[in-house]
Amino acid sequence: MNQVFVAALLSAATAAAARIEPLGWADDGRTFVYLSVEERTREVQLCPFSVRSGTCTERLGTLDYDPKKPLAGQVPSFDAWLKAHPLTAFGPASRTSPDGKATIDVEADPRAPDRGWALVVTREGTKSTVLTSFGDGLGALATCSSFDVFFSPANRHAVVVVWDGVGDATVVSIGVGLPRVGFFGAPEVADQIEAAGASVVRYPFVRSLKTRPRIVFFKGAFEGLAKKVSTLVPDAGVSPADTLRDDVEVVVHLPAPER
Amino acid sequence: MRPLIATLAVLCSALASAQDAGVLLIEWPADAPRFREPKDSFFYRSEDSFGFHQEGSVIAWCSVKAPCQVDTTPPVEKWIESSASETPSLPNKRASVVVRPGKDPGRWSGRTWTAPPTTLELSVCEGSWCKQPVVVSGRLDPRVRVFWSGGLKRVAWLLQPPGREPRPARVVIMNARFPQAQVLADASTQGAVPAVTRALSPGYVSVKSTGVAKKARETSVVYARSFDLEEARRIAALVPGGASVEELTWATEAEFVIALGASVLGGQP
Structure with missing residues (x-):
C-alpha cells in the first residue's frame, strides 16, 4: 500500500540573488548548507537552509571574501559554524534518490506550457507534481535555465537549486520521503512526527487556520497514519478529506496563534 | 564606470x-x-x-x-x-510577441537539468497583416x-x-512602418496599375507613387534593398501574375519598387 505514498512536498523558497555554492547536509539531515556568493561585492553568506521552513535559519555573512581562494580559514565565523555542524557530503550526482525509490523530473507547467515548469517526483511508479512555476508563485521558475537536485542522506528531502540562466539562483525544498505529512506549528511536535517515521513538510495554505479546530485530515487509506499523528497533537481530532492537494496525504491543522 | x-x-x-x-x-x-x-x-x-x-x-x-x-x-x-x-x-498598430519553447524538451546530466533556450518572435501588425517576425x-x-x-x-x-x-x-x-512601394509601368502594362494597387492590399503595402518604366519586361519584378528581400518576396506574392525579386541599387522615394511586366496581364497570383 505504501506504493501510493507518493512522497513529496512543496515548501517555501528562499531567494538568493547570487551564485549558490552547495556545501553539504548538516548532521540533522534536514538542513542544506550553502554559500551565497556575490563576486562583484565580495560578499558571501553561509546559509543553513531548513527544508521544513524553506528559509535560512541563520545568516552569517562577510563582505571580504575571495571566491578564488579556499573557504576554510577565510571567515572565522564560518569555520566556527561548520566545526559545530559537521557536514555530510552529497550523494551521487543524480536525479534519482540514493535509495533508488524517487526520481525528480522537469515538465512543462500544464497551466503555462510555453513558459512555465513543473517539478515532478516519481516514486515507485506514481507521479506527483510538487512544484509549479506559476501555481506556486515562484517567478524564478518561469525563466529558469537549469535545476540542480540534492537528496538528503536519509532520502526524505531534496533541495533543488533553480538557476535563472544568468547567474541568480533560488533554492527550494521538496519532500521525497515516506510518508509525507503537511504540517505547521510547534516544531517539537514536528520532530515527534518525523521521529515516528514520517516526512514532515511545510504546508503552504494557512489562511483559514484561525477558525479551524485542531484536526488531522487524511485522504484514502491514510487513517492509521492520521490517528498516529493525532496522538502527538493535543486535543486533535481526525477527519477524512478528499480535497487535499495531490502532493500530501495527511495534513495537520492547528489554530493560528492568538494575536 | x-x-x-x-x-x-x-x-x-x-x-x-x-x-x-x-x-x-x-x-x-x-x-x-x-x-x-x-x-x-x-x-x-x-x-x-x-x-x-x-x-x-x-x-x-x-x-x-x-x-x-x-x-x-x-x-x-x-x-x-x-x-x-x-x-x-x-x-x-500593435506589437506582437510570440513565445516559443525550444523543441528540445530539456535534458538531464547527473543531478542537473538544463532548459532549452526560449525563442521570441517579435513583429508589428497592422490589421491582419504582420511583418516578418524577428526571431x-x-x-x-x-x-x-x-x-x-x-x-x-x-x-x-x-x-x-x-x-x-x-x-x-x-x-x-x-x-515599424508597413511597406511603401512605387509602381512602374510601361505603355503595355499601364492599364494594369489600378488592379495592382488594389491587389497590394491596403494596410499592408501602400502605393506611394507611380511612374514610367524604362524598359519592357516579361515578368514583373519587385526591387528591394538587401535587408528587405524577405519582405519583397511577400509583396511579390501579391502582384497579379507573380513577380521575381531583385536588389534595389538606386535611390528611390519608396523602399520597394514594383516594375510591371507582361505577366501582370496574365492573371492573378
Missing part, C-alpha cells in the same frame, strides 16, 4: 555588423546597469535611434543606420527628441517591453534578462 563604457562601446561596435533586416541587436555586458523605473527613461533621438538614460546620464543610444554609441557626459536634453511611448498597442533566441525573460517612436516609424523591443542583478539585456529596433 569607465570599464563598462569601454566594454559596451566595443560590444556595440562588434554587434553593429550583425545588423540585419533593419534590426540591431545589442547585448549589454553583464555589469551594465539594468533598466529600472522610474529613474530610467527611454527616448528616441530621432525616428531611427533609440536610447536610454539613467538618472540624467546617457548610457547608450543605438540606431538602425549606425553603430551604437555610448556616452555618460553630454546633457540629456541634447539627445532627447521625444520620449518613447511604451505600449504594446496603438490605434492602428531572438536565448535565455530570455518572456516579459518584453515595447517602445514606439513618436512618428511610429520605429519600435524598440527591450528584452530584459531574468533575475534582479545587472545582467545582459538586448535591444531590438524594428522598422
Whole structure:
C-alpha cells in the first residue's frame, strides 16, 4: 500500500540573488548548507537552509571574501559554524534518490506550457507534481535555465537549486520521503512526527487556520497514519478529506496563534 | 564606470555588423546597469535611434543606420527628441510577441537539468497583416517591453534578462512602418496599375507613387534593398501574375519598387 505514498512536498523558497555554492547536509539531515556568493561585492553568506521552513535559519555573512581562494580559514565565523555542524557530503550526482525509490523530473507547467515548469517526483511508479512555476508563485521558475537536485542522506528531502540562466539562483525544498505529512506549528511536535517515521513538510495554505479546530485530515487509506499523528497533537481530532492537494496525504491543522 | 563604457562601446561596435533586416541587436555586458523605473527613461533621438538614460546620464543610444554609441557626459536634453511611448498597442498598430519553447524538451546530466533556450518572435501588425517576425533566441525573460517612436516609424523591443542583478539585456529596433512601394509601368502594362494597387492590399503595402518604366519586361519584378528581400518576396506574392525579386541599387522615394511586366496581364497570383 505504501506504493501510493507518493512522497513529496512543496515548501517555501528562499531567494538568493547570487551564485549558490552547495556545501553539504548538516548532521540533522534536514538542513542544506550553502554559500551565497556575490563576486562583484565580495560578499558571501553561509546559509543553513531548513527544508521544513524553506528559509535560512541563520545568516552569517562577510563582505571580504575571495571566491578564488579556499573557504576554510577565510571567515572565522564560518569555520566556527561548520566545526559545530559537521557536514555530510552529497550523494551521487543524480536525479534519482540514493535509495533508488524517487526520481525528480522537469515538465512543462500544464497551466503555462510555453513558459512555465513543473517539478515532478516519481516514486515507485506514481507521479506527483510538487512544484509549479506559476501555481506556486515562484517567478524564478518561469525563466529558469537549469535545476540542480540534492537528496538528503536519509532520502526524505531534496533541495533543488533553480538557476535563472544568468547567474541568480533560488533554492527550494521538496519532500521525497515516506510518508509525507503537511504540517505547521510547534516544531517539537514536528520532530515527534518525523521521529515516528514520517516526512514532515511545510504546508503552504494557512489562511483559514484561525477558525479551524485542531484536526488531522487524511485522504484514502491514510487513517492509521492520521490517528498516529493525532496522538502527538493535543486535543486533535481526525477527519477524512478528499480535497487535499495531490502532493500530501495527511495534513495537520492547528489554530493560528492568538494575536 | 569607465570599464563598462569601454566594454559596451566595443560590444556595440562588434554587434553593429550583425545588423540585419533593419534590426540591431545589442547585448549589454553583464555589469551594465539594468533598466529600472522610474529613474530610467527611454527616448528616441530621432525616428531611427533609440536610447536610454539613467538618472540624467546617457548610457547608450543605438540606431538602425549606425553603430551604437555610448556616452555618460553630454546633457540629456541634447539627445532627447521625444520620449518613447511604451505600449504594446496603438490605434492602428500593435506589437506582437510570440513565445516559443525550444523543441528540445530539456535534458538531464547527473543531478542537473538544463532548459532549452526560449525563442521570441517579435513583429508589428497592422490589421491582419504582420511583418516578418524577428526571431531572438536565448535565455530570455518572456516579459518584453515595447517602445514606439513618436512618428511610429520605429519600435524598440527591450528584452530584459531574468533575475534582479545587472545582467545582459538586448535591444531590438524594428522598422515599424508597413511597406511603401512605387509602381512602374510601361505603355503595355499601364492599364494594369489600378488592379495592382488594389491587389497590394491596403494596410499592408501602400502605393506611394507611380511612374514610367524604362524598359519592357516579361515578368514583373519587385526591387528591394538587401535587408528587405524577405519582405519583397511577400509583396511579390501579391502582384497579379507573380513577380521575381531583385536588389534595389538606386535611390528611390519608396523602399520597394514594383516594375510591371507582361505577366501582370496574365492573371492573378
